[in-house]
Amino acid sequence: MRNAESNSPEITAAETLSALADDEAQELELRRVLRDLDGSPELRARWYRLHVARTALSGETVRPSVDFAGSVRAAIDAEPALEQGSSGNWRRTLGSFAVAASVATVVVLGGQQLAATSSNSDRDLVARVAPLPVGVVNTTGAVPVRASFGTRAVPTLEPADRTAYRELARQRLRRYSQEHAEHASLNTPQGMLPFARVPVIEQ
Amino acid sequence: MLSLAAAFTLAQPQCDALAPSVARLLQAMSSNAQRGNYSGVVTLQRGNDMQIMELSHRVENGQASEELSRLTGQDALVERTDHPTDCMHPGHQLLRSAEIIDGSFCGLASVYRFRVQPGDRIAGRASLRLRVEPKDMYRFGHVLELDQDTALILKSSTFAADQSVLEQFQFASISMAPRQPADAVVEYEATHPHPHESEHLRRGVAWDLAWLPEGFMPTDSVPKESQRKSYTDGLASFSVFLEPLGAAIKPGEGVERQGSTVAYTRGTLLDRRPVLVTVLGEIPTNTARMLADSVRLQ
Numbered sequence: 247m248r249n250a251e252s253n254s255p256e257i258t259a260a261e262t263l264s265a266l267a268d269d270e271a272q273e274l275e276l277r278r279v280l281r282d283l284d285g286s287p288e289l290r291a292r293w294y295r296l297h298v299a300r301t302a303l304s305g306e307t308v309r310p311s312v313d314f315a316g317s318v319r320a321a322i323d324a325e326p327a328l329e330q331g332s333s334g335n336w337r338r339t340l341g342s343f344a345v346a347a348s349v350a351t352v353v354v355l356g357g358q359q360l361a362a363t364s365s366n367s368d369r370d371l372v373a374r375v376a377p378l379p380v381g382v383v384n385t386t387g388a389v390p391v392r393a394s395f396g397t398r399a400v401p402t403l404e405p406a407d408r409t410a411y412r413e414l415a416r417q418r419l420r421r422y423s424q425e426h427a428e429h430a431s432l433n434t435p436q437g438m439l440p441f442a443r444v445p446v447i448e449q
Numbered sequence: 450m451l452s453l454a455a456a457f458t459l460a461q462p463q464c465d466a467l468a469p470s471v472a473r474l475l476q477a478m479s480s481n482a483q484r485g486n487y488s489g490v491v492t493l494q495r496g497n498d499m500q501i502m503e504l505s506h507r508v509e510n511g512q513a514s515e516e517l518s519r520l521t522g523q524d525a526l527v528e529r530t531d532h533p534t535d536c537m538h539p540g541h542q543l544l545r546s547a548e549i550i551d552g553s554f555c556g557l558a559s560v561y562r563f564r565v566q567p568g569d570r571i572a573g574r575a576s577l578r579l580r581v582e583p584k585d586m587y588r589f590g591h592v593l594e595l596d597q598d599t600a601l602i603l604k605s606s607t608f609a610a611d612q613s614v615l616e617q618f619q620f621a622s623i624s625m626a627p628r629q630p631a632d633a634v635v636e637y638e639a640t641h642p643h644p645h646e647s648e649h650l651r652r653g654v655a656w657d658l659a660w661l662p663e664g665f666m667p668t669d670s671v672p673k674e675s676q677r678k679s680y681t682d683g684l685a686s687f688s689v690f691l692e693p694l695g696a697a698i699k700p701g702e703g704v705e706r707q708g709s710t711v712a713y714t715r716g717t718l719l720d721r722r723p724v725l726v727t728v729l730g731e732i733p734t735n736t737a738r739m740l741a742d743s744v745r746l747q
Contacts, residue, residue: 282492315613316732320548362598366623373564382555386739407453407557408701408704409701410701411702411703411714411716412703412704412705414703414705414714414716414725415703415704415705415712415714415727416703416705416712416714418690418712418714418725418729419705419707419710419712419729422677422690422712422727422729423710423729424637425687425688426679426686426687426688426730428639428640429669429679429681429686429688430679430686430688430730430731431529431639432538432540432668432681432684433538433539433540433541433668433681434540434681434684434685434686434731435478435479435482435540435544435593435602435678435683435684435688436482436539436602436605436618437482437504437515438504438516438517438527438529438616438639439491439493439517440502440516440686441510441517441527441639442493442519443493443495443707443708443710444503445707447519447523447525447527447635447637448637449635449636449637449712
C-alpha cells in the first residue's frame with residue numbers, strides 16, 4: 247500500500263508513476279502527478295525512463311515525452327467526472343497504457359534485456375534497453391501486462407493476439423523478402439523472378 | 450557392372466526414375482536459363498495484383514549477367530552480374546540430376562510427378578507443357594510452358610492443392626537477345642551467396658530443423674547460429690529465420706499470404722528462451738507451420 251501522507255512529494259509522485267504502470271493510481275493522484283510532471287524535470291525524466299524502458303520499436307528510438315502526459319491528461323479530461331465520494335480503491339479502467347492505446351500508435355511488444363537490477367538503478371536500466379525486432383500495431387488491442395521496475399518483473403506488452411501477430415507476419419514478409427529472393431533466384435528455375443515478389447526493393 | 454548397380458540400389462533408398470524425356474527437358478530448362486541470351490517483358494499475376502517487368506539475361510565470356518527491371522509500381526532494377534555460368538547452385542543441381550544427391554535422398558522424381566503435353570503459343574512462340582504435381586502435401590504444383598527451341602520457361606503457374614492458381618508468370622514478349630539495362634531510381638546489385646562458403650551473417654543462437662519435407666536441401670552452408678537458413682527442392686524454396694528475443698513474448702502465430710508466398714511468424718519459447726520464428730517462402734501454410742514446429746535450439 248502506498249502512503250498518501252508521505253512527506254516527500256517527489257517520492258509520492260514517483261510511487262504514483264509506478265502505480266500508474268500498475269494501473270492502480272487513483273484519479274486524484276493521477277491528476278496530481280500529471281501536474282507535477284510539468285514542474286519537475288526529475289519526475290519527467292523518470293516518466294521518460296519508465297516509458298523508454300518498456301518501449302522497443304523495430305530499429306527506432308522512442309521518445310515519449312510530456313506530450314504523452316498531455317495525452318493522458320486529455321483522455322482523462324474527456325472522461326465524465328467521477329462522482330463525489332467515490333474514492334479509495336477505485337481502479338481506473340484507463341491506466342496509462344490503455345490511454346496510450348487510445349491516443350497513440352501502440353507498441354505491441356515491449357521487451358528489452360532488463361535483468362533484475364537493484365531498485366534505484368533506473369539509469370542502468372535505460373542504458374541496457376536494446377530495441378527488439380518487434381513492431382508497432384495501430385490498434386487499441388494491445389493488452390498491458392502489469393509490470394513494475396527495479397527488482398521485479400520485466401515489463402512486456404503482450405501482442406493483441408491475432409491482429410498483432412498478423413501484423414508481425416506482414417512486417418517480417420517485408421523485412422525478409424529480399425533476403426529470401428537472393429536465394430530463391432539462384433535455386434529455382436525462373437531466374438530473377440523471385441525479386442518481383444519483394445514488396446519494396448531496398449538498396 | 451550389373452552387380453555393382455545391384456549393390457548400389459540395395460544400399461540406397463528406392464528411387465522413382467525420372468522419365469528420360471522429362472530429365473532432358475529439366476536439364477535443358479535449367480542450363481539454358483543460365484547460359485542463354487534472352488530478354489523480354491514479363492507479367493506476374495498474384496491474386497488481383499499484376500506486375501509488369503523486363504527480364505534480361507546475357508552471357509559473355511562464361512559470365513552471366515541478368516536483371517529484372519520493374520515497369521509497374523516501384524521503379525527498381527535488380528541485377529546480378531558476373532555470375533559464372535558453370536556455377537551450379539543446389540536448386541539447379543536438383544533440376545539437372547535425376548541421380549541420388551549426397552546418397553541421402555532421391556531427386557525431383559520422388560516428390561513430383563511429371564507429364565509432358567503439347568503447350569500453347571506464348572509470346573508468339575510454340576511451347577511444351579510440363580505438368581508438375583506434388584506427391585505430398587508439403588509443396589505446390591506447377592504447370593510450366595517451356596519454349597520448344599530453348600526450353601526457357603515462357604509461362605509458369607503455381608497451384609494450390611485445391612487447384613486454385615496462386616501465381617502466374619509469363620512472357621508477353623521475348624527475344625533471344627539481351628538488352629542493355631535502363632536506369633532506375635532504385636538499383637540493387639543482387640549478391641551471390643556461394644553455396645559452399647559461410648557468408649557473414651547475423652548470428653544468434655545455434656539451431657536447426659528437426660524436420661524437412663522430403664526433397665528439400667539447403668541452398669548454402671551457413672553456421673548453426675545463422676539467423677537465416679534457406680532450402681530448395683529444385684522448383685520451390687523457403688527460408689527460415691530465427692530471432693532470439695530479449696524478453697518474453699505472448700505465444701502466438703501470424704500468417705500473411707501473397708500469391709504463392711507465405712510468411713508464417715510464431716512467437717514461442719524454446720528451451721525457455723523467447724524466440725520469433727519466421728518461415729518465408731513459396732510453400733503451403735501448413736508446411737511453414739510444421740517447419741516452425743520443428744525448430745530446435747542446440
